[in-house]
Amino acid sequence: MRGNVFSVFLCAILLIALAGCGAKSQEDVVKALDKKMDEMTSYQAEAKMTFQTGDKPQVYDVEIWYKHPSYYRVSLKNADKNQSQMILRNDEGVFVFTPALNKSFRFQSDWPKNSSQAYLYESLVKDILSDSKASFKATKKHYVFETKTNYPNSSMIPKQEITLNKKDLSPVSVKVMDTDRNALLTVRFSKVEFNKKFDADAFDTSKNMTGARLEVPTMAKAENQALEVMYPANLPEGVKQVEEKEVASENGKRIIMTFGGEKSFTLIEEKAEVLPATSTPTLVNGEPVDLGFAIGALTDQTLTWSYKGIDFTLASSDLTPDELVMIARSVQGKTAK
Secondary structure (H helix, E strand, O other): OHHHHHHHHHHHHHHHHHHHOOOOOHHHHHHHHHHHHHHOOEEEEEEEEEEOOOOOOEEEEEEEEEEOOOEEEEEEEEOOHHHOEEEEEEOOEEEEEEHHHOEEEEEOOOOOOOOOOOOOHHHHHHHHHHOOOOEEEEOOOEEEEEEEOOOOOHHHOOEEEEEEEOOOOOEEEEEEEOOOOOEEEEEEEEEEEEOOOOOOOOOOHHHHHHHHHHHOOOOOOOOOOOOOOOEOOOOOOOEEEEEEEEEEEOOEEEEEEEEEEOOOEEEEEEEOOOOOOOOOOEEEOOEEEEOOOOEEEEOOOEEEEEEOOEEEEEEOOOOOHHHHHHHHHOOOEOOOO
């Protein structure tokens, strides 16, 4: 009898203890995230970003610098160093540098505020805070949220799984999923340092352009190299290639492909020009967009990018921005027409 009384008493003590220091609820974690955003002045993070689109996965090493309220420096390095690029935001605007080509673009853009960004912590927190229907679970070391994404025309990648460290709410991983819950984009963070102290000129445009050029050798001019024509592996339903022609250009030749059917578009490819190191940034009326192997410039009807020494232009008055991006991401190699 005494043993039973002791067992009941012990259970009661355990229940009281669990109630007093129980696991945090979704509401508790959301409030903590909101508070952290109010208190955070900066951060530096490192991650691996993998795109599962096209013929094979494309992997970036990503380094992110952020300083409140709106300074960003995002360095993206592919295994092929020629594909290294940098996104910079400061008081002058939003810039994308491709040092191998001495190319730089300046965007009149609200990036990164205009859509989800899987490698930016404050973007992930914003998506969690703004989704009242987000799902939540807690594991031994992590909090896991599943939220809707905030991409323009995001019907193709509607959901994302965001995993946070319980200790300091730092990001651990992100999976951006298609309608069948396949992870098309995965980001795995290896280092996050909050309230990092940056040099006064850390986000300076000319300093970062010069630094990027010093780190990545300028691509040699290749007048005699053959143009490796690439074809899109993914086409919208009811669309097929109807024509391909070659015309002379300043850099040798230009390939113009026409696709038609239920929707139509044109894909143009030509050897990229290596610009002088003193070139000034080209102003673009559009948005920077991640393709997985390059950063492109997206407008309502065009998407342009450089890859493996080739300049690509995708143009259509029929395709949505989502479809332009889907097709561009699949232009990674030689594919049967």
